[in-house]
Amino acid sequence: MSFEFNQNLINFMATYPQADYETYFNAPLDSRTYTSIVKDLKKYVDGKKAGDAMNFVLHFVQKSFKYERDNAQFGREKVMFAAETLYFDKSDCEDRAVLFSYLVKELFGVGVIGVKYKDHMATALYVPMSGDSVREGQRKFVVADPTYVNASIGQSMPKYKSIRPDSFVSIKR
Incomplete structure (x- = not known):
């Protein structure tokens, strides 16, 4: 896909000062980039069951970029906006979480949150699926980890399965 x-x-984003996670998770893609990625993704997800389609998008984000920590790539910590993650060929966990949460929210209209651990960022979806989950308030969210390559929705990295997240990132619908 291109x-x-x-x-x-x-x-401009390269010069944007680092902000809180909510800023990145809630920032939209520009219409040009959004239109081009949605057009490509819809070729693969249209006609699929919702769970299969969401897993396709999850696997797309897991496999489309080389994993590299920010310090190695930029010489500093840098959370990227969704457009930057698509632009660069390398990303780390929070960058993939930002991109995946945006795509799944826009394409499928599901609720999504960022799941922040001490040293990792994943996402979780408010969907009626089984698997590993987290609770935020009264709602149960099923884990979807854009960094855990080949994992499907409902599968946490083994290291984080039994760890309570440090916090959650609210993502507006």
Whole structure:
């Protein structure tokens, strides 16, 4: 898949000061990039059962980028906006979580939260599926980890299965 980008926006994001996770998780893609990625993804998800389609998007995010920590890639901690994650060929856990949460929210209209551990970021979906889950308030969210390659919705990295998340990132619908 190849995507269109607004290069001016990518350049601006490179200078954007680091902010809280809610800023990244709730920022939209520009219309040009959104249209190009959705057009490509819809070829693969249209006509599939919802769970299969969401897993396709999860696997797309897991496998489309090389994993690299921010310090190695940028020489500093840098959370990326969804457009930056698509633009660069390397990303780490929070970058993938930002991109996946945006795509699944927009394509499928499901509730999603960021799941923050001490040294890891995943996501969780408010969907009627089985598997590993977390509770935020009274709601149960099923884990979907965009960094755990080949894992499907409902599968946590073994290291985080029994650990309570440090916090959750609210994502507006």
